[in-house]
Amino acid sequence: MEFALKNFFVAAPLLLLWGLCVTPLSISLANRYRIVDHPGERKIHTSVTPRGAGIVLWLGFLLWCLFAAGEHPVVRFIGTGGTMVFLSGYRDDMKSLAPLVRLGVHLFAALLFLVPVRLPPAHLAVCLFWITGMTNAYNLIDGANGLCLLMFISACLLSSPLGNTTVFLSLACLAGGVLYWNFPKARTFLGDGGTTFLGYIFSCFFIYTVAPGLGAVGVIELPFLLLLAGGVPVADTLFAILRRVWKGRSPFLPDRGHIHHRLLDRGISPFWTVLILVFVQCLIVGSGVFLFTARLS
Secondary structure, three states, X not given: OOOOHHHHHHHHHHHHHHXXXXXXXXXXXXXXXXXXXXXXXXXXXXXOEEOOHHHHHHHHHHHHHHHHOOOOOHHHHHHHHHXXXXXXXXXXXXXXXXXXXXXXXXXXXXXXXXXXXXXXXXXXXXXXXXXXXXXXXHHHOOOOOOHHHHHHHHHHHHHHHHOOHHHXXXXXXXXXXXXOOOOOOOOOOOHHHHHHHHHHHHHHHHHHHHHHHHHHOOOOHHHHHHHHHHHHHHHHHHHHHHHHHHOOOOOOOOOOOOHXXXXXXXXXXXXXXXXXXXXXXXXXXXXXXXXXXHHHO
C-alpha cells in the first residue's frame, strides 16, 4: 500500500512551496470578493480577515492526486469526496448552508470513499461515522490561529509510522506551507471549506492505511481506537455535543465552550493555547497510533 518513496522527494518540496507561494494570491482574491471573516463574540481576532486559504489546500491536493492516482486508484475517490466537502464548506463561507445539508454532504463523501475499501459492514458503519465526525471536528476546533493546521500536521506526522508514510508527510508539507500565513499571526483563515477538507482527507487516508488489518480489530474496540486517533478535535467535538444536549440546546448551535475558548478565558495567550493543545494532540494521537500498531501487527 505504500506510495513510492521517490514521489515524496518530488511532492513534498513542491507542496510546501505551493502553500507558501499561492496563499498570498488566495488572500488577494478573498479580499477582492469579500470572502472574509468579521470579528465576533466567539472569535479572538479583532480585524476583518480573508478566509480563502482553504482553496490553496484543496487545489494543491488535487494536483498531488494527478500524480498519485495512477499508483493508488483510491485517491480518485478521496479527491472527489474532498472536493464535495470543500465546495460545501466554501459555499457556507459565502452564504450559510443548513447544518443538515452539510452533514448530508459529509456522509455521502465518506461513503464514496469507503465503498471501494471493502470493510466488513459493522466496521464500515463505524468508519463512516468517524470520518463524518472528523470532517466536522476539524471545523469546530478552528478557533485560534494555526490550531486546525497544527492539529492536522501533528496527526499526519504521528500516523506516518502506520504506513503510507510518504502520503502523510507530503500532506503535512502542504499544510505547513499554508501555516506560515496563519500562525502565529493570521493573515488568512482556512474557512469552513479548508477546515472540513483537512478533517476529511486525514481521516480517509488513516482508514485507508489501517484497513488491511481492521478485520482483526473487534467492532467494540474499534471506536475507542479511532477516538484516540482523532485526537483533540474529536474529543472536543464530543464534549461540545454532550454539553449542548445536556443544556437542552441543538448540538449544531455554536457556543464559547470549546477547549480553546476555556484556555483563553483563563488568561492563557492564543500562542500558548495552541501549543498546549498541540502537545495534548500528540499525546492522544500518539497513544492511538501505538495501540493500532500493536493491534495490527
